[in-house]
Amino acid sequence: MPNTKRRRLVATTVAVALGATALAACGSSGDTGEAASGPVSLTYWTWTPGMDKVVDLWNKGQGKKEQITVTVKKQASGDSLITKILTAHKAKQAPDLVQAEYQALPTLVSNDALADISKNVGDAKNEFADGVWQQTTLGTDAVYAIPQDIGPMMFYYRQDLFKKYGLTVPTTWDQFAETARKLKKASPDTDLTTFSANDSGLFAGLAQQAGAKWWTASGNKWKVGINDAASQKVAKFWGGLVKEGVIDNQPMYTPAWNKALDTGKQIAWVSAVWAPGTLTTAAPDTKGKWAMAPLPQWSAGENVTGSWGGSSTAVTTDSKHQAAAAEFAAWLNTDKDALNALAKESGIYPASKAAQTSGAFLTPPDYFANQADFYTQAAKIAETTAPSAWGPNVNVAYASFNDAFGAAAKNKSDFAAALDSMQDETVADLKKQGFGVAQ
Amino acid sequence: MTTPAHRRSYGVKGAPYAFLLPATILFCLFFALPIGYALWLSFRKVHVSGLGLGSGARQEVWAGFQNYTAALTDDELLGGALHVLGYGCIVVPVMLGLALLFALMLDADKVRLAPFTRLAIFLPYAIPGVVAALLWGFLYLPDVSPFYFVLAKLGLPQPDLLDGGPLYLALSNIAVWGGTGFNMIVIYTALQAIPAEVYEAAELDGATPLQIALRIKIPMVAPSLVLTFFFSIIATLQVYNEPTTLKPLTNSLPTTWSPLMKVYQDAFGKGDIYAAAAEATLIAFVTLVLSFGFLRAANRRNKQEAAR
Incomplete structure (x- = not known):
């Protein structure tokens, strides 16, 4: 998600802390109370900042009444946490509750690490958009997680510089390309944006918007469609812009990128609802000069977006108190006070529909004070999120994306070929592991 | 108990x-x-x-030997080995050459500010590898580097240090900057241990300082040179921090640039700990063969010279 630099630092610190956690976990295996009777204590692995304060609300309120105490263990985000959960699960020592990005759920489920909590979550389903909820069921009758935050994608641009260069906000990708060309002509040193190969989530979201279905299950087999027509279209579009030289090809989240955003060398960013947080640290001097608009569309009149980031709360099969854990997960992501605290303490954009337009989201983010209806628009855009299709080895596809698209962006070569190699590596990995793969 | x-x-x-x-x-x-x-x-x-x-x-x-055959025929692992070979060919000679040169200069008779200089050369070694790589990474990025600012002001060419051949130099530079001090201290300590009579005898025979350095000091610190070479080979084969830290800054560094990065990527990126275990075993084996092979060769030479 937003700040990879911080994520990496956290990863290092947590790697050290892990040793301590693993030892502590060995010690605590004695506490095996009955699920329904007596006090229950749960461990929760999450990377969300400020989560301990939100959990305090539970421990002092509802949790106290039901004698369910939750302890937060801060972790690194993303793939490294998945590996850690799987390792702990191997030793039957996974924590009761874990935070997991949507695309990681199939991997965790295929390792039998996540419990089916469909019986314990009541009518939580109604709180969420169908497309969001579907990611936690993997299309089955089971429920493997409760959605926490989502990352609907949007288009961010420098309002003042768009005016200065005589540009209009693109509503289709064709217009987007034209805007990039027009800007290059008006100011050769300025780029509309960059194609960054260091965050696969962005490209996955763009492909999702175009209607790509990267993993689909048919019968007993997985069908991998990473190089399907929709993804090809997206890859060729961005590859074309890079080759033409009308957008930059350098990665995001570098000091150089921060500077480019802050000094107006790059004047737009295709991002998600969490962008205000990233922009606040990356481009502090341009506060109030940015504006948000819906993502450009593939054909005029359409209204679809992809998602980039977002995560859920899941209960593990190792938990001895799955019902209690599920109850907490449902409370955390549907209770009004909990969601308010999550917005305030952790700055997340909630998956819960009701929370998207209440409490903390009645006023725009500080950085976008100039756009009063920021969150009203965001909620509308979130509703248009295309369905996603994740499979059991997203991590392999993502790893392959970094290298294949990194090289293609650098050499300004064929992006479609990079997409093919991503497809081939993903299929080869599935076959190697023995999954059923449909051709 | x-x-x-x-x-x-x-x-x-x-x-x-x-x-x-x-x-x-x-x-x-x-x-x-x-x-x-x-x-x-x-x-x-x-x-x-x-x-x-x-x-x-x-x-x-x-799996039998499947993981091993897969690792041995893996383009990324072999490519990583070649990257490291190129990197090592720059790092090891430059770092040890500089370390020896600095040690000899500090050991010379008339040196001012020797303790300060020694500390100054050694200091980078005390900086953690990741911090050093971040620091240099910022200096390599044209948009934020003061060096590029000066180059631009002077109208000089501004090479892209994070791509192609210069990338090897950029990576090597970090290792040399961080490692020279440590190796210098090892060699310098050995120089200090040479008895003064040896120099006295050489001076009486009319040897110049240069001759003393080449004919007496260097042969007498040969065991330290062997040791530092041994350490450097191992450190080179295990290079991980620098490329991993620079990776997010450029498209030119794949996630599997060095063999250890490949192991990390397979274990934690792709979640295949079995392949990663096989690769790690292979790397350990190659490191063992190379470093001990070198030690044996060096020892044999020493013995031959002693016999002469």
């Missing part, structure tokens, strides 16, 4: 074993056992049936 009763029954004979026990236990627990486990994993693989959803769909099965 040996009880008095124990001590009496084993007597003096048992004492050495009792003293060895803590070290042996620690060695077994934290060294032999993990290595053994990694070896075991390297012969295993995962087998999933069908869609792989639900319990029992995933099993660990015997």
Whole structure:
């Protein structure tokens, strides 16, 4: 998600802390109370900042009444946490509750690490958009997680510089390309944006918007469609812009990128609802000069977006108190006070529909004070999120994306070929592991 | 914990074993056992049936040498080995050459500010590798680097240090900057241990300082040079921090640039600990062969020279 630099630092610190956690976990295996009777204590692995304060609300309120105490263990985000959960699960020592990005759920489920909590979550389903909820069921009758935050994608641009260069906000990708060309002509040193190969989530979201279905299950087999027509279209579009030289090809989240955003060398960013947080640290001097608009569309009149980031709360099969854990997960992501605290303490954009337009989201983010209806628009855009299709080895596809698209962006070569190699590596990995793969 | 009763029954004979026990236990627990486990994993693989959803769909099965043959024929691992070879060809000679030069200069008769200079050269070694790589990474990025600012003001060419051939120089530079001081101290300590009479005799024979350095000092610190070379080879084969830290800054560094990065990527990026275990075993084996092969060759030469 937003700040990879911080994520990496956290990863290092947590790697050290892990040793301590693993030892502590060995010690605590004695506490095996009955699920329904007596006090229950749960461990929760999450990377969300400020989560301990939100959990305090539970421990002092509802949790106290039901004698369910939750302890937060801060972790690194993303793939490294998945590996850690799987390792702990191997030793039957996974924590009761874990935070997991949507695309990681199939991997965790295929390792039998996540419990089916469909019986314990009541009518939580109604709180969420169908497309969001579907990611936690993997299309089955089971429920493997409760959605926490989502990352609907949007288009961010420098309002003042768009005016200065005589540009209009693109509503289709064709217009987007034209805007990039027009800007290059008006100011050769300025780029509309960059194609960054260091965050696969962005490209996955763009492909999702175009209607790509990267993993689909048919019968007993997985069908991998990473190089399907929709993804090809997206890859060729961005590859074309890079080759033409009308957008930059350098990665995001570098000091150089921060500077480019802050000094107006790059004047737009295709991002998600969490962008205000990233922009606040990356481009502090341009506060109030940015504006948000819906993502450009593939054909005029359409209204679809992809998602980039977002995560859920899941209960593990190792938990001895799955019902209690599920109850907490449902409370955390549907209770009004909990969601308010999550917005305030952790700055997340909630998956819960009701929370998207209440409490903390009645006023725009500080950085976008100039756009009063920021969150009203965001909620509308979130509703248009295309369905996603994740499979059991997203991590392999993502790893392959970094290298294949990194090289293609650098050499300004064929992006479609990079997409093919991503497809081939993903299929080869599935076959190697023995999954059923449909051709 | 040996009880008095124990001590009496084993007597003096048992004492050495009792003293060895803590070290042996620690060695077994934290060294032999993990290595053994990694070896075991390297012969295993995962087998999933069908869609792989639900319990029992995933099993660990015997893989034989599959992981090893896959690793040995893997383009990324072999490519990584070549990257490291190129990197090592720059780092090792430059770093040891500079270390020897600085040590000899500090050891010369008339040096001012020797303690300060020694500390200044050594200091980068005290900076953690990741911090050093971040620091240099910022200096390599044209948009934020003061060097590029000066180059631009002077109208000089501004090479892209994070791409192609210069990338090797950029990476090597970080290693040389960080490692020279340590190696210099090792060589310098050896120089200090040379008895003064040797120099006196040489001076009486009319040797110039340069001749003393070339004919006396360098041969006499040869064992230290061998040692530092040995350390440098191992450090080079295990290069990980610098490329990993620079990777997010450029498209030119793939996630599998060096063999250790490939191991990390397979284990933690792709979640295939079995392949990673096999690769790690291979890397350890190659490191062992190369470094001990070098030590043996160096020893043989020393013995031949001693016999002469």
